[in-house]
Amino acid sequence: MMDIVYTxxxxxxxxxxxxxxxxxxxxGMPLFFLLVLGFGLNSIVEIHGxxxxxxxxxxxxxxxxxxxxxxxxxxxxxxxxxxxxxxKETLVAPVSRLEIMLGQTLGGATTAFIQGFIILVISIFIxxxxxxxxxxxxxxxxxxxxxxxxxxxxxxxxxxxMEDMHxxxxxxxxxxxxxxxxxxxxFPIDSLPRWLQSLTLVDPLTYGVEGIRYGLAxxxxxxPFMGFVVMAxxxxxxxxxxxxxxxxxxx
Amino acid sequence: MIEVENLTKKFDDHVAVDNISFTIERGEIFxxxxxxxxxxxxxxxxxxxxxxxTSGTARVNGFDIMTHEDEVRKSIGIVFQDPSLDEExxxxxxxxxxxxxxxxxxxxxxxxxxxxxxxxxLEDRKNSLVKTFSGGMRRRLEIARALLxxxxxxxxxxxxxxxxxxxxxxxxxxxxRLNKEKEITIILTTHYMxxxxxxxxxxxxxxxxxxxxxxxxEKLKEGxxxxxxxxESRDIKGLYMQLSKSAWVEHIEPHDGFITLTLxxxxxxIAEIVRLSATNGxxxxxxxxxxxxLEDVFLRLTxxxxxxxxxxxxxxxxxxxxxxxxx
Ligand SMILES: Nc1ncnc2c1ncn2[C@@H]1O[C@H](COP(=O)(O)OP(=O)(O)OP(=O)(O)O)[C@@H](O)[C@H]1O
Ligand SMILES: [Mg+2]
Numbered sequence: 001m002m003d004i005v006y007t008x009x010x011x012x013x014x015x016x017x018x019x020x021x022x023x024x025x026x027x028g029m030p031l032f033f034l035l036v037l038g039f040g041l042n043s044i045v046e047i048h049g050x051x052x053x054x055x056x057x058x059x060x061x062x063x064x065x066x067x068x069x070x071x072x073x074x075x076x077x078x079x080x081x082x083x084x085x086x087x088k089e090t091l092v093a094p095v096s097r098l099e100i101m102l103g104q105t106l107g108g109a110t111t112a113f114i115q116g117f118i119i120l121v122i123s124i125f126i127x128x129x130x131x132x133x134x135x136x137x138x139x140x141x142x143x144x145x146x147x148x149x150x151x152x153x154x155x156x157x158x159x160x161x162m163e164d165m166h167x168x169x170x171x172x173x174x175x176x177x178x179x180x181x182x183x184x185x186x187f188p189i190d191s192l193p194r195w196l197q198s199l200t201l202v203d204p205l206t207y208g209v210e211g212i213r214y215g216l217a218x219x220x221x222x223x224p225f226m227g228f229v230v231m232a233x234x235x236x237x238x239x240x241x242x243x244x245x246x247x248x249x250x251x
Numbered sequence: 252m253i254e255v256e257n258l259t260k261k262f263d264d265h266v267a268v269d270n271i272s273f274t275i276e277r278g279e280i281f282x283x284x285x286x287x288x289x290x291x292x293x294x295x296x297x298x299x300x301x302x303x304x305t306s307g308t309a310r311v312n313g314f315d316i317m318t319h320e321d322e323v324r325k326s327i328g329i330v331f332q333d334p335s336l337d338e339e340x341x342x343x344x345x346x347x348x349x350x351x352x353x354x355x356x357x358x359x360x361x362x363x364x365x366x367x368x369x370x371x372x373l374e375d376r377k378n379s380l381v382k383t384f385s386g387g388m389r390r391r392l393e394i395a396r397a398l399l400x401x402x403x404x405x406x407x408x409x410x411x412x413x414x415x416x417x418x419x420x421x422x423x424x425x426x427x428r429l430n431k432e433k434e435i436t437i438i439l440t441t442h443y444m445x446x447x448x449x450x451x452x453x454x455x456x457x458x459x460x461x462x463x464x465x466x467x468x469e470k471l472k473e474g475x476x477x478x479x480x481x482x483e484s485r486d487i488k489g490l491y492m493q494l495s496k497s498a499w500v501e502h503i504e505p506h507d508g509f510i511t512l513t514l515x516x517x518x519x520x521i522a523e524i525v526r527l528s529a530t531n532g533x534x535x536x537x538x539x540x541x542x543x544x545l546e547d548v549f550l551r552l553t554x555x556x557x558x559x560x561x562x563x564x565x566x567x568x569x570x571x572x573x574x575x576x577x578x
Contacts, residue, residue, distance in 0.1 A: 003351065003354065004351070004352060004354075006351075007348060007351040007352055010348075011337065011340065011344075011348055014339075014340060014344065015337075015339045015340070018339055019339070084334065084337075084338070085331060085333045085334050085335040085336075086335055086336065086337050088301065088331055088335050089335045089336075089337075089349070089396075090352065091301060092299055092300070092301055092324060092327075092329055093324060093349075093352040093353060094320075094321045094322075094324040094325045094352075094353065095352055250301075250302070
């Protein structure tokens, strides 16, 4: 079981490490957000009831965003494997779909975690998260891993339902961006009007963002334990969904 | 080695494979021939457990394809019609990935990879990324990869499509050698009829999902009955009227722009064909006589030609499709 999962994980990691342009390219947007929003709004935006500046506030949001987008993309990679024919090579081997799915999920989550970690390190260099404790970093990492796992599995679930990349824009605009936008990555959720607040509370990414925020800043609106339970549940649900849909995918 | 019983595959309402049955013996080289869309790939996909049959059964190496998927998968190696390598990995890494998926222990894996890469003459390129490989090199690598777990049954779906004749010969040489040395049972499809003729112990001709003939190439060609004469002319109708009256013509069939005749001792009748058409004012653009080929068998049975050029064009269109819809 684990040997096959490892084999598929290893392929994902090799491909990731080899695609330097993708590593750098996918850091572009989060860095842009971090610098423009962080520095641009730091002096004029004040987070209600908190001493921290806006920069410190959005760093966890940008990290969550990086992990989420990278993992959704790696999940959706399965479509390319389908189009370039490589998927057949794995499907005709005497291995179970569950093993393939788990290998892909772990591979995607690993690369997403690394991308998020790079953003975290950059944030520290530009003066954020200086008072974070070791255990704070660990808590943030746990949430990064959960975001990575759940959204890679989510990407695989989407990819299993799609024939080619045509539907990709649709998914990005109507699923992925709303999940990011509503997550409280860029604004504090307790200052929202009530109706919008309930929307952010059904968005699983909110719990991931808040968890990272708790880890890095030591305070969050959502209780980190509750955040962990929700994220862990969401991860199990997406992995189950991804496995079921991937099992049905043909060549 | 392979027993197929009433195998059928429907895609919605379209019947891609229609109730086919056949048996393949151990060590046989078996060809599946047929025009585009005949159902060859669909048949292979079902035998390789990648597609579920709509009805019917099959056993591969003694294992039922529906109930013993994993045993079937361990028994077979397959070279797909379309590319299936990871271009971002090296040749060695593609092989290694495969070996690990089939749970081949490390030391055995490494030795076999080295052996097979030298068999297909790629050992000096083993650390190059596959995206730098030519079409022929990729095909050879796919063949080597499919042999890594020492399959008992080897499926090759158009392994030489779009390759130059030299590379094609090369590939068929490996395949024949494998078949002889390791007693591997081989099922192949190809658009090159001369290759099928030379290699296959038996061939099944498939058209619209049905097997319309199954025999040794020799028997199939004998079935044509005599030599084949092909006449090209602008007046096919007139030529047909004249020639079909002649008693020595065993079989005559008009096509688009040409006509085929089957007759014994064709050399002796050429003069008469020319005289007949001249007296009736019909121009003949060209005449050729040859011993029957599988191409003729195919033409006789389906009324269509299956040409290599056709395959090349299709191959190119596939590549274009990939480029447009890929990255
Ligand atoms: N996934 C699919 N969904 C719907 N129809 C399909 C599918 N796969 C194949 N078909 C149809 O089934 C028929 C047989 O296709 P198949 O690929 O088996 O033909 P083939 O003999 O391999 O042809 P070729 O020489 O072009 O490779 C075709 O009409 C094709 O359009
Ligand atoms: Mg085919």
